[in-house]
Structures are given as C-alpha cells and as structure tokens.
Amino acid sequence: MNRFRAAAASVLLAALALLAPLAPLHRPLAGQTPSVDTTGAGVLIDQGLTHSQVMPNLQYLTDVIGPRLTGSPAARAANDWTLARFKEYGLDAHLEQWNFGGTWTRGPMWMRLTAPRAHDVAAASWAWAPGTNGKTVSGPVVRIDATTPESLDANKGKVKGAWVMLRPPSFVWNNDGPPMAAADSERQRAAFRGLFGGGQRLDSAARARLTQFNTDQPFVLRNSGALGILLDGGKEQDLLNMSGSPTRVLPLSQVVVAHEDYALFDRLLGAGVTPRLESGAAPTRGRS
Numbered sequence: 001m002n003r004f005r006a007a008a009a010s011v012l013l014a015a016l017a018l019l020a021p022l023a024p025l026h027r028p029l030a031g032q033t034p035s036v037d038t039t040g041a042g043v044l045i046d047q048g049l050t051h052s053q054v055m056p057n058l059q060y061l062t063d064v065i066g067p068r069l070t071g072s073p074a075a076r077a078a079n080d081w082t083l084a085r086f087k088e089y090g091l092d093a094h095l096e097q098w099n100f101g102g103t104w105t106r107g108p109m110w111m112r113l114t115a116p117r118a119h120d121v122a123a124a125s126w127a128w129a130p131g132t133n134g135k136t137v138s139g140p141v142v143r144i145d146a147t148t149p150e151s152l153d154a155n156k157g158k159v160k161g162a163w164v165m166l167r168p169p170s171f172v173w174n175n176d177g178p179p180m181a182a183a184d185s186e187r188q189r190a191a192f193r194g195l196f197g198g199g200q201r202l203d204s205a206a207r208a209r210l211t212q213f214n215t216d217q218p219f220v221l222r223n224s225g226a227l228g229i230l231l232d233g234g235k236e237q238d239l240l241n242m243s244g245s246p247t248r249v250l251p252l253s254q255v256v257v258a259h260e261d262y263a264l265f266d267r268l269l270g271a272g273v274t275p276r277l278e279s280g281a282a283p284t285r286g287r288s
Contacts, residue, residue: 057085069127071103071246101246102285104128109281111255113264114138116273122258123279126231127244129254131281138278139163139227141265149213152220160225163255163277169263170234218250228253228279232262253281 061068061078068075079095086093104127113119125131143165144155171191173180180188202210218229231254233240238258257265268275 067106069104069106071100072105102128102249102287104244104246105284105286107131107282107284109255109279109283111257111277111279113261113275114278115276116268119261119264121261121277122233122238122240123255123261124240124242125281125283126250126254126256127242128246128248128285129244129250129252129283131253131283132279134280134282136278136280137227138276141165141230141269141275141277143168143266143269146217146221149216152213152217156220156224159221162226163228163230163279164221164226165230165262165265165269167232169266170232170259172234172236172259175236215248218252218254222252226252228255230262230265231256233258235259249285253279255279255281 060081065074065078065081068078083093083095106125106127109123109125109131111121111123113121139161140163142158142162144151144158146152146155146164146166171188173184173188221229229252233256235241236259238260240256240258242256265275
C-alpha cells in the first residue's frame, strides 16, 4: 500500500474559506441592489502578486525531487514534501493510502548506434517494461508491418535478434523552420488520424479483437526472438513522449528514442543500410 493523495480537499476548503467574504450570502430579492463584500480581495491579490510560492514549489518538485512516476520513491518523496508544505501553510492535511499495484523504477539505461557509424542515441525505457538484466545486447534494426494479426504473422520471422520498429516516424513540426503551410497542416492531421484510428467507429466485437491484438503483439514479438521494440519519442529537441502502466507489464524491452534518432534509423533502412544498436537497461520492479 502506498500513500499517494495529498489532501486536495483541504486545499479546496481553504480556498473556499478565503473566497467566502467575496460572495453574497444570498440572492438579492427583486428591486434590491446587490452588495459584495470585497474586503478580502486585496489580500488575495497581494498574496498572488507579491507572495506567490508557485514557482519555488514547482522548482523544488522538478529540480530537487525530479520525475515522479506513480509508485516510485520519488513520488512518495513528493507526497511527503507536499504534505509538509501544506502543514506549513496551516492546513489540516494528511495522506491517504490506496492500492496502486506493482512499482517500477527506471534504472540506468543507454543505447548506442554502432553501424553504419558510432552515435549515442537519446533513449529511455518505457515504464513497466523489462530491461536487459544489466547486460549489453546488440542487434540490427528492422521495421515491419504489424498493424494486423495477418501482417504480424507474415513478418514475425524477420525480428529474431533485432530491434523492431513498428511504425514510420511521427510527424514533428520544426518550429525553427518556415511557417506551416496548408499541406503541412493536412499532413499533421493525417498523422493524428492514423495514430488514433482515424475516427473509425468499431463495434464492440471489433474493439475487443483490436484490444486483444494489441495485448498479444509484444508477446508474439518476444516469442519470435525480438530484442525489443523501438518507439518514436515524437517531440523535437530530444524530448520524449513517455507512458506505461502496471496493468500492462510488457514481456520485452520497449525503448523510446528521440525523434531524430528514430527518423535516422528509418532513413537508413530506406537507403538499404541496416542500422545496428547496442543497449543496456536495468529498471527494477517491486510490490506496492
């Protein structure tokens, strides 16, 4: 069991208590002139403009405690620190326990392109995915069509000992380039339609089949000998879109790489050059 909820209700009640003097206690009757007591407004405005603790608190959470994946020691540290701050502010705050599930901690991880040239890859493990048990593993990069059970079955023979790309690179707009044209906007919309199913309406049976396929896909790849799955970070400047869930613990490594590195692998494959990667990762799982 982990304590993961700093007393948001206390904050809300405190805010309501501060705002109460600003609101009329009843709806004025017809013909009456409504009056509002604004005595406390100046206090609230002064607090927000000259005594705000938003940035110092945010800086401590992001710079000192850092990323706070649910179930991690950092999340617990953030909860304990927030509770202490609430109490310093005079709030009657407490933490409550709730059952989250297995914990996961992102340990050391590295990835490097070894062919056709040496290049360090910006990458991070997908949450609740296994690593390499601290060992260095290496292999080629392949890209396959695995969008349907039929295409996965047809291409699974290509993944043994390889890092697998399942999708083309994401459309990431270069903010330093020329303004976006109409064609760029349409390309971006098309990319989103492809990512989220294109708005296609599925009946319950089709949704169940799709859900089962998405669940089975990494197991089929693992059983076919794949080293791991590569995902496009999908952002500029080596930023990474990241997620994961303890309700979907993966059977093989899944690594998010920076968009430009992912696009590089795709360009190399398109040119007939096979990239090779080596990597090591040691995340840890635990009990809640």
